[in-house]
Amino acid sequence: MSPIKLFKNNFRDFFKKLFKKKKNARIGIYGPPNAGKTTLANRILRDWTGDAMGPVSHIEHETRSARRREGVTIKTNGHSIGLDVIDTPGLATKIDFHNFMDYEMEEDEAKRRAKEATEGVIEAVKWLDDLDGIILVMDATQDPFTQVNVTVVGNMEARKLPLLIVSNKVDMPEASPNTIMNAFPQHPMVSISALEGNNIDTLYQEIAKTFG
Structure with missing residues (x-):
């Protein structure tokens, strides 16, 4: 290859790399019901887009299908x-329609919700095949050694995908984030209150570090 042709090829490759747009990292927010996943998603979207992901509720399984927002750019520490x-x-691991009836729902409505929630769990598991990483939200007031948490952590480790643990609800007096840290010391963890915004800047720094 002549020097001129070699120069042209190198020049072309350089500009391809220079202007190649890096795809967004596809990050799933996972965790058990009422851990604060949608509250965290809303916090991230409101801080960086002015939008929101969806409604939250004290009733479990308010989110019964995956919701996606593309192109959310987080800027922190100059990056x-x-x-x-x-x-x-x-x-x-189990969704019982009787749990919905505890909130004074009619049986038909409770069964419909339970069916949708079960389908939502299946959908969430399928999404694992298309993700670049996971934010696993745990309730800092609850025991972290649940089948759900252990299964998600093990799944991510098997897939060799990055995992960031968020210890949520630290604004609650009974919160114990150190219990979560001691349970899964092999993964980075940030303690926050998604509702109050406590330590949220540290979370954004860790997101950029973990998934960037």
Whole structure:
């Protein structure tokens, strides 16, 4: 190859790399019901887009299908990272329609919700095949050694995908984030209150570090 042709090829390759747009990292927000996944998704979207992911509720399985927002750019410490954020339904090993009836729902409505919630769990599991990483939200007031948490952590480790643990609800007096840290010391963890915004800047720094 002549020197001129070699120069042209190198010049072309350089500009391809220079202007190649890096795809957004596809990040799923996972965790058990009522851990604060949608509250966190709303916090991220409001901080960086002015939008929101969806409604929250004290009733479990309010989110019964995955919701996705593309092109969320987080800027921290002079760096930026583009994310596609997927808010997933709460993972559970068993969904009983009687639990919905405890909130004064009619039986037909309770059964419909239970069916949708079960389908949502299946959808959330399927999403694992298309993700670049996971934010696993745990309730700092609850025991972290649940089947859901252990299964998600093990799944991510088997796939060799990055995992960031968020210890949520630290604004609650009974919160114990150290219990979560001691349970899964092999993964980075940030303690926050998604509702109050406590320590949220540290979370954004860790997101950029973990998924960037």
